[in-house]
Amino acid sequence: MNFFNICIYKYAYIGFAYIKSYMAAIVLYNKKGMNELNTTITSKGNSIIKEVKRLKEKKYRDLNKKFIVEGLRFVKEALESDFDVEYLFVSEKSYDKFILNDIGEDIKxxxxxxxxxxxxxxxxxxxxxxxxxxxxxxxxxxxxxITKGFYMLVDKIQDPGNMGTIIRTANAAGALGIIITKGTVDIYNNKTLRATMGSIFKLPVIFEDEKLSQIARLKENGFKLIASTPNTNNNFYNVELNEKIIIAVGNEGNGLSDEVINISDIKAKIPMPGDVESLNAGIAAAVMMFEYVRKHHV
Known part of the structure; x- marks a missing residue:
């Protein structure tokens, strides 16, 4: 191939790449109905920025029913999920790469x-x-x-890492969802979100009220509530895990609340022949969930 042909191929390729990027920008413009490409927010006094920064605090997240996710993988999973994404913030340096290439087609x-x-x-x-x-x-x-399967009930767990791990593990085990009682750590804080590894967008999370109405509704429809507690001689591995159950794990220090234990159908403990008093809450939840998986899917 001579020098003239090399130049033609080189500039044809560059031209194609430019046209591709330009067309992607036009598609985004038409799709959004606005020209974001020429506008950059640089002031911390901007009303949108001030509103979003408040979401770093739990009280504002709960008030506005919104939370922040960070990083390409998390944002992409949010865009691909059934969750509604309100704002997408991209830095000037990363804009072309992310919007025109990585996630442009996922933006609704x-x-x-x-x-x-x-x-x-x-x-x-x-x-x-x-x-x-x-x-x-x-x-x-x-x-x-109201269908066959199991729910994971999380009662007043305080550690974000444990909470995120339980959500991720429940997703892996095929849980119908997570039920969270009042007084449990905020699942939308950044540490919990990171620990879920994106499972927050793939697993239904149900917030229980003070009357435990969701649990009552499930029990009325054939679900059995299994309370994990050391105050029993009932071995969890001997429990008959029916097709419709709720597995409950409690606070790291105090275990399950009396309110949950009092309405449970079965009390059971994980046998520990070693010299420890208790398991990490996330590990205990994983052991019980995957025992259900073993009995029903293996």
Whole structure:
């Protein structure tokens, strides 16, 4: 191939790449109905930025029913889920890569894409080294399903890592959902979200009220509530795990609350022949969930 032909191929390729990027920008413009490409928020006094920064506090998350996710993988999973994404923030440096290539096709029409400076993105995010992208996601309302399977009931667990691990493990074990009692750690704080590894968008999470109405509804429809507690001689591995059960795990220090234990159908403990008093809450939950999996899916 001579020099002339090499030049033709080289510039044809560059031209094609340019046209591809340009067309992607046009598609995004038409899809969104606005020109985000020429606007960059650089002021921390911007009303949207001030609103979003408040979501780093639990009381504002609960008040507005929204939370923040950070990083490309988390944002992509949010966009691909049934959750509603309100804002998508992308840094100037990462804008073309993310919007025109990585996630452009996943952006829905009702998502407002906003280009921000690096310093503004750092203020929105909780991680020390953000990946150049973050999103604001609305809470998702979920009702319990009356079908065969198991729910994981989490009662007043306080550690974000444990909470996130239980959500992730429940997703892996095929749980129908997670039921969370009042007084449990906020599942939408950044540490919990990271520990879920994206399972927060794949597993229904049901927030129980003070009367434990969701549990009562499930029990009325044939579900049995199994309370994990050391105050019994009943070995969990000897429990008949029916097709419709709720497995309950409690607070790291105090275990299950009396309210949950009092309405349980079965009390059981995980046998521990070693010299320890208790298991980590996340590990205990995993042991019980995968015993259900072993009995029904293996």
């Amino acid at each position: 029409k009702n998502v407002e894409v906003i280009k921000v400076s690096e310093s503004i993105l750092n203020q929105i995010c909780s991680t020390e080294t953000p990946q150049g992208i973050a999103a604001v996601v609305k809470y998702s309302k979920v009702l319990s399903k």
